[in-house]
Amino acid sequence: MAMAELPDELFTAVGRVSACSAYLEDVLRFVVSSHTTGFVSHGAVILEGQSMDWLIGNGVAVLDSRLRGWHIVGEPPEPLDEVRQLRSLLKAAEPVKNARNLIVHGTWNPRCCWEPFPEKAAIWCKPRSTTPNRSSQVFHVSRSRYRQLASLEEAWTIAEVLAVATEIEDLAERLSDAQEAYEIAIEAE
Numbered sequence: 001m002a003m004a005e006l007p008d009e010l011f012t013a014v015g016r017v018s019a020c021s022a023y024l025e026d027v028l029r030f031v032v033s034s035h036t037t038g039f040v041s042h043g044a045v046i047l048e049g050q051s052m053d054w055l056i057g058n059g060v061a062v063l064d065s066r067l068r069g070w071h072i073v074g075e076p077p078e079p080l081d082e083v084r085q086l087r088s089l090l091k092a093a094e095p096v097k098n099a100r101n102l103i104v105h106g107t108w109n110p111r112c113c114w115e116p117f118p119e120k121a122a123i124w125c126k127p128r129s130t131t132p133n134r135s136s137q138v139f140h141v142s143r144s145r146y147r148q149l150a151s152l153e154e155a156w157t158i159a160e161v162l163a164v165a166t167e168i169e170d171l172a173e174r175l176s177d178a179q180e181a182y183e184i185a186i187e188a189e
């Protein structure tokens, strides 16, 4: 069976992406909560258990509203640079989320499912990197797509999977720092 041929290092890398992504999800929830319901509100329950997709989409919508500059009575004016920085980090979470979904929810295979059809492989199996490291073994991952008969496959090295885990961790740290900078700016008003 093909799964038995996959090395433990690949599963370790996939697990790392999963764990780092849970951490990013917590930071996203913290940030979105601070800009919507606040932490000491029963309304904060709305954010619990929401997907990364939901948190990003609604977080961006709320920050966009803040960027429109409508002044809310009783609230200090928005520190626009800090809000813009938070928004750009939320947007940066979108491609990271897509990579996470493929890595964690996709089916991994040691061989390309398009191997018997080399002319189709070039179209239906894309390397993760446009300059793949040819000396490293690649593994093929595919995920069924909503209402699409054929699934798109991608070829990844273990190093590329680990790089996504690092990217997710870095993004969570930067998001946390940006939230802190926003809070400092608000207090300085």
Ligand SMILES: [Zn+2]
Binding pocket: 111, 112, 113, 114, 125, 126, 140, 141, 153, 154, 155
């Ligand atoms: Zn493939």
